[in-house]
Amino acid sequence: MPTPVPPASTPPTGDPSTDITGAELVLRVLRDEGVRHVFGNPGTTELPLIQRLASQRDIQYVLALQEASAVAMADGHARVTGRPAFVNLHAAAGLGNGMGALTNAAAARVPLVVTAGQQDLRHLIHEPVLAGDLTGLARATVKWSHEVSTRTELGTALHQAFRIAQAPPAGPVFLSLPMNLLDEVGPPPPRRTTIRYAAAAPVGDLAKLLNETPRDDIALVFGDELARLAPAEGLALAERLGTPVWGTGWPATNPFPTRHPLWRGYLPTHVPGIREALAPYRLVVIAGAQPFSLYYPYAPGPLLSDRTQVAQITEDPSAPGRDTPVDMALHGQLRPTLRELLDSLPSEGEAGYASQDPSRHGPELPALDLPSLARVLAATLPDGAIVCDEAPQAARHIRAALDLRRANQYQWVAGGLGWAMPAAVGVSLARDRAAVLCTVGDGAAMYCPQALWTAARLELPIGFVVANNREYRVLKDNWRQRDPRPPRHLGMDLDRPAVDFVALSHSMGVPAGRAGSTGELTETLTDGYRTGRPFLVQVDL
Template sequence: MRTVRDATIDVLRRCGVTRLFANPGSTEIPFLVDLPDDLEFVLGLHEGAVVGMATGHAIATGQPALVQLHTTAGLGNAVGALATARVNRAPLVVLVGQQDRRHLAMEPFLAGRLEGLAGAYPVWEHLPVRPQDVPGAVRRAFHEAAQHRGPAIVVVPMDDWSAPFDPDLDVAGPLAVARARRRPGPDVEGVARLLDRAESPVLVVGAGADEQRAWEALVTLAERLGAPVWQEAFGARAGFPQDHPQFAGHLPAGRSGLRAVLAGHDVALVVGTGAFRQYVYEPGPLVPDGLAVAVISDDPDELHHSHADVALLADAASACAAITERLRPRPVTAVRRPSRAVAPPGAGGRLAAAHVFTALAERLPRDAVLVEETPSSRPELHRLLPARSPRGFVSAAMGGLGFALPAAAGLRMGDPSRPVVAVLGDGSSLYAVQGLWSAARYSCGVLFIVLTNGRYAIMDQLAGDAGGKPPWPAFTDVDIAELARSLNCPARRITTHAELVSTLDEVLPALATRTEPLLLDVAVAADDPTTQPGGTA
């Protein structure tokens, strides 16, 4: 007798699934016991690490990753990570366990009130009416996750898996849903005319343009326009090669800074993101007077919350190529200023984050994937470590901590051909440190660089900016290297520039083929001595 579980596993195979990211619970046992050998079980020691790994895997492969969570406790623990997956445009299919359907009305132990628990972050959420409907619901979840690029949740009561499956009663939709690409054609005429008439156009790019076709189309467009290119503020991925002469930098995340950057331009074309992402609210207009804004994105949500005169729902690469064909060439003026490397600290001097970034910049392979979660030093990282290839920079679009460490492991699992380096603050690393065990267990050869100062440096900075004293203590007694070793991840403590350079020279040349993770616990100053006079070279 074929069961609902058998039919669902067939669906997973047809969808190309080979891995299941999970932390098991009792309501998932009927599905997990005797899992077939062609479906690898990837264990995470906390649901945040589970979803983080799956998110990285989905970003690396471009295909939905499969996750299983344990009823209320598992889904509840994972909500923040699911929100990050949604904002990072990562397609996930999430199976959530539920108590036995036959006594669910009595609210037995571990019965979950699951509807709406993840808020509005799932792109689709469904509890099948009958056990018979589970395989079809899982099939649809793959379509929903891929189409809307986010987590699609299917809640499955535990007894459904063993129920008989009658294929004649399978009323689900198609196994595959193809998306036809088309050239925007006349749809881009208005944007092209706006740009062609502009005296001083500017481009703004975002995470939605982080793929080879879009990079190529945007480079051609920027050179045809002779325009500077800015990256969106707090972008989770790079939308343009950041070592290109037309790359101008990262937009400020406040209105006054944004107006200053865009002043003197009459048209801004925003591609692959909304217009414009902000952080701390500032009064005053968003953009300078006289600036027309056009937005191109294949995400309708980004268009609807944009401050724009024209919004075009389209594939970024196709739209930009079509616009370029309609534009007259202009003189090109390079706008990028090469970043000044930071000189090594003098004898007895303290390491700073910028010293680490400079050493990395001199050695990091061009195709490396850099995963970032170091809020207090992110501007320096952007300045010194430009993204040079698609998927060369990955961060949490949501802003919450706990993404980078497990995501780096998932990125490496999803694409083992590219070296992966994760740069984290020590405070950030503690939000999902369990992911180190998974990285070691599944041979993810990631280099984890933890900048250790024993405090939440960004929060200390914000408290100081607010003119107040932070109530939270430092945590200098936490030993990140020892914690990593306890999770079976090799670790080294780095306290000098010579140790840093020697270790990077040893590890980075072979990082692409490395199968064992390594954590570098790098002691850095709580303040940044490189910002003092004479700190750069």
């Protein structure tokens, strides 16, 4: 007996050449928006969409074994493409599982369109299993949260979700999709509305200030916004001025080539360190929305010296003045604004680009510690590979060793753990199955290890390197700042029993091994990349 189609709230036109189901409408919108991957973990409320996806070939369904992994995969994908990635979760429980990864995407301002299947609207009054206030659950972590209530509005809501996710400042949005609306027949979606952002901020006053300030008294601070939207213009501005460039202390990505002679690295994440780093400069020019990331411990301000003038260029009108008082705030699109600023500055010789071999930073040691681990990772990294880093204890060494030739080549977790392993999957897919290095601490690796299975299923060329010290070392370091001689560290040791990441990786279908010396690690990484498939290395420190 055929399955009855629920009655439509909007009558179909009766023209079989135009009337389509809601699920088919979703796919048409995805094609209009340039989506080629759907990241998800399915359930019964998503079956209409999953069944429709199964009958076509141009949009790939990327199966994650847990919803946080699905969101993080989409996060990595969107960071590289610069366009919203699409996620489909399962009802209230699946959305709840994905919330931690959603907070990361919100903090890093990553454009995502996240959907979840809602139960049939006609029996929500009976509070069926897994139904709930999905929009309320998502609201704290997204720019816009909406439940589609009629088949008529489905296409409009989907197109609007993509526009809002991409609009400055970018970020995730959420749509609740009731199951019956995906089965319902109705008209096709409306045409896509294209918005072109090209408004430059007025740069005359800033150009005058830059021309009047000695170059040695100027510093540039570049944030994630610049890295994603105007890296070439940022590089040109730094070289035109010949002034040093700093990155934010908790970067989502690298904003500048890391072997450039003007690059000074990343700012500290505490007030005294930021103030000390920028105290020598009379003028600090910020390009981006969140320049001064603060982490731990708290310290009172002011963030910058009273003698320091601050100018900020950003697409986010709410950003200037949030971290520190700003003397000159320019609200506009970064690329056209920086281009106009460059046109207003006198031409000077470029500072030049000096590349170094990161493998030669210091003596080569046979035993593995964090500096030698970082040097081997940098020396074996395939040309153009992107790095997804979630190894907090090793991060500063990795950043110092890497020779990154372009912005947005290094990606860092925005907050909660469990991001890097699934993000590496999304990054590789976004770059047509390109090589990716994923560095992750042993504690972080336990949050979303299911991503290994997806990497194996898709045969993606990802090198997973687990820096294994069998403890939450960063937490111990912070503990010692409060109590230098604790009798014990509660809940911070991972040694009884120790996690066997090699066995875990094998169980997920990813070949794995151990490395205890620089020679072993070099050989393992070189051989692993050569396979063109995923592999894992457990590095015991």
